[in-house]
Amino acid sequence: MRKASMRVLLVSVALLVASCSGAAGGGGGTSGDIGAAPAKDADLTLTVYSKFADREYREVTATLETIRKKFPNIKINHQGNQDDDKLTQSIQAGNPPDVAISFYTDNLGNWCHNGAFQDLQPYIDRDRTDVNVIPQAVRDYTSYQGKRCAMPLLADIFGFYYNKDMFAAAGLPGPPKTTDDIIEYSRKLTRFAPDGSIEVAGFLPSMPFYGNLAEVWAPSFGAKYLNAEGKSGLAGSKQWQELFEFQKKLVDFYGKEKLERFKAGLGDEYSPDNAFHKGKIAMMFDGEFRTAFLADQAPSVNYGTAPAPMSPSNASMYGGGLVTGTIIAIPKGVKNPGASWELIKHMTLDTDAIVQLSNGIKNMPTTADSITSPNLQVNEQFRTFLDIYSSGKLVAKPSTAIGDAHLKAVNDFAEKWIAGTETDLRAGLKKVDDQINDALAQK
Amino acid sequence: MTTATATPRRTSGGSPVVVRRKTNWNRILYWVATHSLGVALGLMFTLPVIFVLLTAFMRSDQAMTASWWPREWHFENFVEVFDRAPMVTYLINSLTYSLLATLGILVSAIPAAYALAKLKWRGQTWAFMAVVAAMMLPPQVVIVPLFDMWVRMGLTGTLVPLIAPYFLFDAFSIFLLRQFFLTIPKDYLDAARIDGCSEWQVLTRVLVPMARPGIAAAAMFCFLFTWNDYFGPLLYTGEARDHWTLSLAIASFRGMHHVEWNLTMAATVLTMLPAIVLFVFAQKSFVKGITFTGVKG
Amino acid sequence: MTATLRPTGTDPSPAPATGLARVRSRRRWVVLGFMAPAIVGFLVFFGYPLVATVYFSFTKYDLINAPVWIGFGNYVRMFTTEPLVGTAAYNTLWLVIVLTVCRVVFALGVASVISRLRRGLGLIRTLCYLPALAPPAAATLVFVFVFNPEFGPVNRFLRAIGIDGGLWFNDPAMSKPSLTLLVLWGSGELMIIILAALLDVPQEQYESASLDGAGPARRFWHITLPSISPVLLFGVVNSMIFALQFFTQAVVAGAAAAGTADVAGNTKYIGNPQNSTLTYPVWLYVQGFRYSNMGYAAAMAVLLFIVSFAFTAILVRQLRRASHVEEAA
Known part of the structure; x- marks a missing residue:
């Protein structure tokens, strides 16, 4: 018995070693050998993974199939509902899709870092593709440490939404321009019930909640995650302190218990019960996609959009805002990377394809030509976001190899800060720094 | 054995005879108290399930909002679930997974549990310890090497990695069956041995028929666990849509920014139905099965 | 072990002992037979992953590239x-x-x-x-x-x-x-x-x-x-x-x-x-x-x-x- 188990143990160790070498090899995609473009009449099927579902899935599939204008015999096998975890698994299993679409930019740094996504630069160089038609900030969040391993598949711009009727009733002429305005306007817009509970809130400072995420607020204060050495430097940052002091002022205005209770009664972010749809909050940060939800779920809400308000010390950045978006890439280990690249190029640089997709799923077009395209369907509220996009003041989240660990750390602190369990701002942010630096040290 | 306890079983566990004889009034009060408590418990357990059912009939824009009685009844949600996803394929996959896994534990766990419960051998305690240890290890611990192993075998994207383990080693079933087997008196087995039965015959001709209710219970737990298993199918068949199970398919009614709650709940109801039917039918043998353990105390 | 290998005929020891030994040895094989699938399954689905996990715990491993040994760092x-x-x-x-x-x-x-x-x-x-x-x-x-x-x-x-x-x-x-x-x-x-x-x-x-x-x-x-x-x-x-x-x-x-x-x-x-x-x-x-x-x-x-x-x-x-x-x- 004992002998037998010893032998099995040895066998397992042998298997283990085999597994390690197996994991190391597999799949080409080093910058040296790049896939040739397929022939014009190439007859092949490209598998695409994305997390789109239902209506959006159909729109994306229709746009993917416009590749046939260039390659009539290419077939598209688009599989929706594949999240980042599944994508990683498929790459690990050596059975990746030909093209990968991820909803988040958070994992890009990691995939770039460990080679799960292939470097696209050789293709760009070979085809003399001009990626400068895409704004700098967007190019930044689709690359990691100068390595381009993804392209932007439309973008998301975060701006400010406000309820015009409620503003009129409170005698406010237009959207707030500074974060101080947000506080002042909130005092005017908030209504308390006789028992003291909140009935309508001007602006909700709870975090993380809806669009109230550290990464969405940070550009308004000019707050940065990483310092010059690539380390987390929140504790020494005046901007982060300003951000949390702004938040604290609002929390104190409402009272933290009342706020918690009010927040808990608000509906799901993407359901028709969203607090802004229901007139429970008068102002909020959110992405351009909210315009589509409002049109669909709450067409009677009379609202306006504006660039995100800036902190007084960051006023010069007014007109800009956070940009993030869906990314598209070639995973490690695909059989025909040349064909994958053609599809990516088509989806991210072909004006017609971008405009079709943008009209379909109401996300921001990414190239200079597509933004000004006459075929782009734009209403007044969406126009704001196009203006922010072309403002030249876009801010992107940093690409790191630690996923969204830094975002989680900051949001975690924000929760404690609001609850009052953490009262020393500097010491609290120091802990956040330690946590992020610990995560960074793993890479 | 079973027949001896079958008679008094209907009477309650605690109601003492003395009270019963004292006054009728007390008895009625007791009856009313226990039964209203029972009904309250039943309601408490059922309310959220009713909520699932109600949501399944709503329009998408009412689902998961503060109003929880359907404004209109959309019976066609259930039809739409079938239009939207290949539910029949998923149903077949779920059945394949659950039925084969159940068959698997019958083949593999019964002999092992027998050896652990009814035979004396050196290392038995250690073997039992190993079974319990294996059960205590969260699945997250073993998935990475196992996933790697199945990748190298080229079997990810199929149902094989899900089913195969049940034909060899399922700690939970072995543990449960062992507990059942322990309650069966040794005398029956010894009698069979004296009659010249081999251990295999003792197992198949004496123990299995006697422990049939317990085996039914173990089989049902296995069926229900695999039926609702989300983690396993997600890991191994996540990228291969043709091999998805019902529990995994429910998640497919989630969009980028929006969850279609009415359809999700309709799919949930459809997934629960086979399990409920199975439970109602199996209830008798199932409960009788566990009864066996109680007898021995 | 040795008892079971001894041919019964030449065994000078009393018969009952040999019988017992034979029963014991037979039972050992019976037990082994009954437990065989479980033992194989245990080693493959529990033993091997456990050994591998212990190994990984001493490495830096991102699932895509080969693990790198880092000792007790983790x-x-x-x-x-x-x-x-x-x-x-x-x-x-x-x-x-x-x-x-x-x-x-x-x-x-x-x-x-x-x-x-x-x-x-x-x-x-x-x-x-x-x-x-x-x-x-x-x-x-x-x-x-x-x-x-x-x-x-x-x-x-x-x-x-x-x-x-x-x-x-x-x-x-x-x-x-x-x-x-x-x-x-x-x-x-x-x-x-x-x-x-x-x-x-x-x-x-x-x-x-x-x-x-x-x-x-x-x-x-x-x-x-x-x-x-x-x-x-x-x-x-x-x-x-x-x-x-x-x-x-x-x-x-x-x-x-x-x-x-x-x-x-x-x-x-x-x-x-x-x-x-x-x-x-x-x-x-x-x-x-x-x-x-x-x-x-x-x-x-x-x-x-x-x-x-x-x-x-x-x-x-x-x-x-x-x-x-x-x-x-």
């Missing part, structure tokens, strides 16, 4: 610089203790109420089992919704009778108790096992005890409990495992309380509120699969295994004692 990190592993361990320990006790006591309580029913037993039993049949993720979402502090039916009902209901899943102090309630709601499996055991306690024992003048408490303590103790012990083991592996419900409940149902691919709402629902297996999964620190996740797994094994050892001792009692009965 273990050092676990006990020094990584702040959330402690929180996760605390939450899981909390669940192991509270959840195990509550689940067993609650299942026992409900089962004993149901066991006193004369009418509708089958129906009520089915109703109580219903939540256990629902897919865990869907069941959790619905449960969190029912406990919504503002418009959930529970707080509405409490408000109607003049009680100010709490924040439930939105309050870091109440989120784990709320999760416990969720688990109790879905504990039909254990309830039914205990119910069956209760119904089977021989009635005569109660009657004779009553005649001896024993009150309900004494009857429960001296008759009911001893009779169903093996089943209760099963319940304890089962609940403990459940608590150690608590995963899906924690993730879904945390996100649902934050007002979103989207949990795939990001970690923003994991552990919400204030990491009070961040369980050990959840953090292990996040480290391994979201942050690609599989080596660190493996080290966490090894630690968890060692602790689980300690639990196991204690439990097995209890189980053995119980099974001796069973055999003696």
